[in-house]
Amino acid sequence: MSEQDTFSEAEKAPESDAVLEVRGLSAGYGAVTVVRDLDISLRGGEVLAILGPNGAGKTTVMATLAGLLPRLDGEVLVGGKVLPSARPGAANKAGLVLVADDRALFTGLSVKENIQIAHKAGGPDLDATMELFPALKKRLKVSAGAISGGEQQMLAVARALVQRPRVLLIDEMSMGLAPVIVEELLPIVRRIADDTGAVVVLVEQHVHLALEVADEAMVIVHGDVRLTGSATNLAAHPERLEAAYLGETAPV
Template sequence: MTSKIEESGERPTPVLECRGLAAGYGAVTVVRDLDVRLSAGQVLAVLGPNGAGKTTVMTTLAGLLPRIEGEVVVNGTPLPSARPGAANKAGLVLVADDRALFTSLSVRENLQIAQKSGGPSLEATMEMFPALKKRLKVSAGSISGGEQQMLAVARALVQQPKVLLIDEMSMGLAPVIVEELLPVVRRIADETGAVVVLVEQHVHLALEVADEALVLVHGDVRLQGSAAELAVHPERLEAAYLGEAAAV
């Protein structure tokens, strides 16, 4: 598989590993046999139709749902199941699909609440999102949907994540805004070294910024491989979405 990050002769030490991950709700298994290995600065696009289990994967990685089977390992250390505090302490930060902002607080206050000691300054974070610089005193509930999504990601960045989980970054946003936001994901990975796991419905835009990609259908991995390779073989993606392709 090719990668946008530089390759050495040895396989890089993974920052995030999922080994045989199965996840769901109670006795109902939604996602099965998920295996992922990502090194610093890599972006994984998690694709698939609605109801495929993508959000279940993200909330399980973040410790908000108990694992049914398997392991989640960050920098060589296995994480306990259903312990969001432990996951966050290990460096996993989730940007939820509802953004979960404090809408009555200002943009600056939302960032200050999340800021971790020793993490990047607000000024450094604003370099990623210059549109927010003039909105720092405005309440989060009064800014546009695109600006709210920028704020949600910026709030994650001030926590200095090792693994940044972004669930449905483009939800409710106009395509032109999505085209501006998704390249920031690539920049975050390149400049901070964080692993980024991105759930995204805009398949081709996601593949442009990702190193690796997988397609979930009914909780099974139907296709997995290099994002660059999948981008030039749309017929594989179409077959996977239709349930006709096995993982490669």
């Protein structure tokens, strides 16, 4: 199979319409390249699922997009403007917000305080945020370290939303959570994109659940994009997904 097997022939959005563009991105650590030649173009309200086995480079992509790691090559643009490399503050100011896989909560602060400390002018208020996460409404006065894993993940996403993201990066929303909780959380990703118009890039191990809420998907294996296409088409052809994960030639 070629390095990138393009499964969908759907037209890409014109560059002028793209909220997030990634052009020829290579990323890694020091002189070690982990991800090579990554291209993304997404309009507002679109959800991209980044899939792949452990160690494929998915978290490296997210950290690089967020400015936490320097780009080794390529460009990242939000709203047509190139972001400086390795400057997380500039990325956040441009509207790019990361929900990290460790959630990065202030565990000694209450749920309400975690949300308030992250709030940006123009972002949704507490009441609007609780409409998405009603389970948190009764936990506002409880410390973030004392709530359940599922509630902590809700809080991490809520804290991102009050920053008014143009691009929301969610790295492994399901980390450490029971499948039944993941089934409740992932549809919220779809609602966020639809209601706010934000681009959402989702790294997820629960492949089929991720494809249910995504518009587009890509499979990264050993740092290379092996398969891209619409989430609907990929979900309908699991044999191509399996082949991409295994590095085999996908059946026609």
